[in-house]
Amino acid sequence: MADVQLQLSHVQVNVAVGEEVRPLLTDISLDVAPGDFVTVLGNNGAGKSTLFNAITGDKPLAGGTITLAGTEISRMAPEKRARLIARVFQDPKMGTAPRMSVAENLALATRRGQRLTLGSRKLRQQLPEFQKLAAQTGNGLDKALDKPTEQLSGGQRQALSLLMATMRQPELLLLDEHTAALDPHTSASIMALTEQIVAREKLTCLMITHQLEDALKYGNRLIVLDAGRIVADYDRAAKAKLTQADLLQYFG
Amino acid sequence: MSLGVSAIGQGLLYGLLGVGLFLTFRILDFPDMTVEGTFPFGAAVAVSAITHGIHPLVATLLALLAGMLAGLTTGLLSTKGHIPVLLAGILVMTGLFSINLRVMGRANLSLLNQRNLFDTPFLKSLPVYSDSVVVGAIVCAVVVALLIGFLNTQLGQGFIAAGDNPTMARSLGINPAHQQVLGLMLGNGLIGLSGGLIAQNNGYADVNMGIGVIVIGLAAIIIGEVVFGQLSLSQRLIATVLGSVLYRFVLLIVLKLGFAPDDLKVISAVVLAIAIAVPQVESRLRIRRVLRNGVTNNG
Numbered sequence: 001m002a003d004v005q006l007q008l009s010h011v012q013v014n015v016a017v018g019e020e021v022r023p024l025l026t027d028i029s030l031d032v033a034p035g036d037f038v039t040v041l042g043n044n045g046a047g048k049s050t051l052f053n054a055i056t057g058d059k060p061l062a063g064g065t066i067t068l069a070g071t072e073i074s075r076m077a078p079e080k081r082a083r084l085i086a087r088v089f090q091d092p093k094m095g096t097a098p099r100m101s102v103a104e105n106l107a108l109a110t111r112r113g114q115r116l117t118l119g120s121r122k123l124r125q126q127l128p129e130f131q132k133l134a135a136q137t138g139n140g141l142d143k144a145l146d147k148p149t150e151q152l153s154g155g156q157r158q159a160l161s162l163l164m165a166t167m168r169q170p171e172l173l174l175l176d177e178h179t180a181a182l183d184p185h186t187s188a189s190i191m192a193l194t195e196q197i198v199a200r201e202k203l204t205c206l207m208i209t210h211q212l213e214d215a216l217k218y219g220n221r222l223i224v225l226d227a228g229r230i231v232a233d234y235d236r237a238a239k240a241k242l243t244q245a246d247l248l249q250y251f252g
Numbered sequence: 253m254s255l256g257v258s259a260i261g262q263g264l265l266y267g268l269l270g271v272g273l274f275l276t277f278r279i280l281d282f283p284d285m286t287v288e289g290t291f292p293f294g295a296a297v298a299v300s301a302i303t304h305g306i307h308p309l310v311a312t313l314l315a316l317l318a319g320m321l322a323g324l325t326t327g328l329l330s331t332k333g334h335i336p337v338l339l340a341g342i343l344v345m346t347g348l349f350s351i352n353l354r355v356m357g358r359a360n361l362s363l364l365n366q367r368n369l370f371d372t373p374f375l376k377s378l379p380v381y382s383d384s385v386v387v388g389a390i391v392c393a394v395v396v397a398l399l400i401g402f403l404n405t406q407l408g409q410g411f412i413a414a415g416d417n418p419t420m421a422r423s424l425g426i427n428p429a430h431q432q433v434l435g436l437m438l439g440n441g442l443i444g445l446s447g448g449l450i451a452q453n454n455g456y457a458d459v460n461m462g463i464g465v466i467v468i469g470l471a472a473i474i475i476g477e478v479v480f481g482q483l484s485l486s487q488r489l490i491a492t493v494l495g496s497v498l499y500r501f502v503l504l505i506v507l508k509l510g511f512a513p514d515d516l517k518v519i520s521a522v523v524l525a526i527a528i529a530v531p532q533v534e535s536r537l538r539i540r541r542v543l544r545n546g547v548t549n550n551g
Contacts, residue, residue, distance in 0.1 A: 056423075078422055079422060079425045079427045080425070082422070082423055082424055083425055086423070087423050089419070093417075094417070094419050094420060095420055095423075096417065096420060097412070097413040097416035097417045097420055097421075099412075100409075100412060100413060100416060104409060105413075108409055108424055109424060111406055111424070111425075112425055113425035114425065116406040116407040116409075116410040116426065117406050117407060118402070118405045118407055119405060120404065120405060121404055121405060121406050121409050123404075
C-alpha cells in the first residue's frame with residue numbers, strides 16, 4: 001500500500017462569470033493516507049462541493065494534478081473515474097433511480113465503473129446477498145427490495161445510496177453532506193451506518209458536513225476550507241483536542 | 253367486421269411506432285420530434301427499394317436501418333453538438349422532408365404491381381385484411397420480446413437508469429449521452445420499421461405521411477397506460493401495442509359517428525390535450541402519475 005491514497009497537488013478550479021474568470025479553488029494541495037476519514041468543514045461557497053466535483057471530474061481543473069491510488073486521474077472522464085470513486089449526495093433523490101426497484105439499483109451498483117454488456121443482470125441470483133446487505137441498515141430496506149426507490153423514505157434512500165457506493169469497494173468515498181436532508185434521529189442512524197461501513201471496509205473517505213458535532217465526532221482528520229483554500233488541517237491528535245468553540249472561529 | 257380486422261392490423265403495425273416512441277418519451281424522458289421525419293423516411297426507403305427490385309424483406313430491414321440512422325443523427329446533434337434534443341429532433345425531421353423527396357424522386361410513390369411483404373401465397377390465402385394482423389402480430393411479438401430481453405440485460409438496466417436519473421448513472425460510470433444515442437437509434441429504428449410496414453400495407457409511401465405520427469404514438473402509450481394501469485416496464489411495452497390497436501378502434505368509432513377522415517387529426521389532438529390537461533379527467537384516469545413519470549426525473 002502506498003502511503004498516499006489521494007493526492008491533490010496545486011489544484012486550481014475557475015468559474016467564468018460573464019467575461020470575468022473567478023477562482024473557486026486556489027492552489028489546493030492535500031495528501032490523504034489510505035484509510036483516512038477526513039471531515040471537511042467550511043462556509044457556504046468555501047469550495048467544499050467544488051473540491052468534490054474536481055475530484056470526480058465534474059468540474060475541470062484549471063491547474064494542478066489529482067492522483068488516486070497511484071493513478072493520475074486529472075484528465076480522466078467522470079464516467080471512467082466512477083470505477084475508483086463513489087459518491088453519496090446530499091439530496092436523497094440524487095443517488096438512486098426512482099422508478100427502478102431497490103434490488104435493481106443494487107444490481108446496477110455491483111457493476112459500478114464496469115462495462116455494461118448484453119449479459120443478464122442476474123437479479124434473482126443476487127437477491128439473498130442484497131437481502132443480507134440491506135438488513136444491516138436496520139430501517140426495513142431489506143423488506144422493500146421489490147419497491148421502486150421513489151416509494152422509500154429519505155433515510156432508506158440514503159442508506160441505499162450508501163450501500164450502493166460501498167458494495168464494490170471504492171478507492172475513495174465522497175460523502176457530500178449526505179445526512180443534511182434528514183431529521184436528527186435518521187441522520188444519526190445513517191452516520192452510525194456510515195462509520196460502521198467505513199471502518200469495516202477500511203475505506204478512504206472525505207465527508208463534507210455542516211454539523212460541527214459530526215465533524216468532531218467522526219473521522220481521524222479535519223480540514224477547513226475558506227474562499228477556495230485549505231485554512232486549517234487537524235490530524236488525529238490535534239482533532240481530539242478540538243472543541244466546537246475552536247471551530248466556530250472559522251465561521252464568521 | 254372486416255373494418256375491425258383492418259383496425260387490428262393497422263393498430264399492430266402502428267404499435268411498433270408506439271413502442272419506439274416509448275423508449276425515448278417514457279424511458280429516457282424526452283419528446284423526440286425526429287419521429288415525424290423517421291416514419292416517412294422508413295416508408296420512402298422501403299417503397300423505393302422495392303420499386304428498384306430489392307426483396308421486400310430486405311427493403312423492410314433497410315427501413316429499420318434508415319430509422320436508426322435518423323436517430324443517430326439526432327443523438328449526435330444533441331450529445332456532441334449540444335443542441336437541445338427537442339430542437340435536434342426538429343432539425344432532423346425538417347431535413348428528412350427533403351431527403352424523403354430525394355429518396356422517392358417524387359412526393360408519392362406507389363407499389364402498384366410490385367411485390368411487397370404482404371404478397372406471399374400464405375398471406376394471400378387469408379381473409380381480407382388479416383394479412384396485416386398476421387404480419388403485425390409476428391413483428392410486434394418479436395420486437396417486444398427482444399426489447400424485454402434487452403431491458404433485462406446489464407446494458408438495458410443502465411439504459412433505464414440513465415433515463416431515470418442521469419446524475420446517478422454518471423456516478424456509477426454510465427455515460428448518459430451514450431444511452432441517449434442508443435435510445436434514439438433503437439426508437440427511431442422501430443419507427444422507421446413501422447413506416448416501412450405501413451407503406452407496404454397501404455401500397456404507397458407519401459412524403460406527408462409523417463404529419464401527426466407523434467400524436468399517434470403518444471396516444472398508443474397513454475391509452476395503454478390508462479386502460480391497463482400500473483404495470484411493470486415489460487408489461488407496459490405490451491400495453492403500448494394494445495393501446496395502439498385500441499386507438500384504431502377509437503378512430504373507427506369517430507368515423508362511424510359521421511366525422512370526415514380529414515378531421516381525424518384535430519380530433520386526436522383535442523382528445524389527447526384534454527386527457528393530459530383536465531385535472532378531473534386526469535385524476536380519474538390516473539394520468540397524473542403517468543405524466544409525472546414522463547416529464548420529471550430528468551436530473
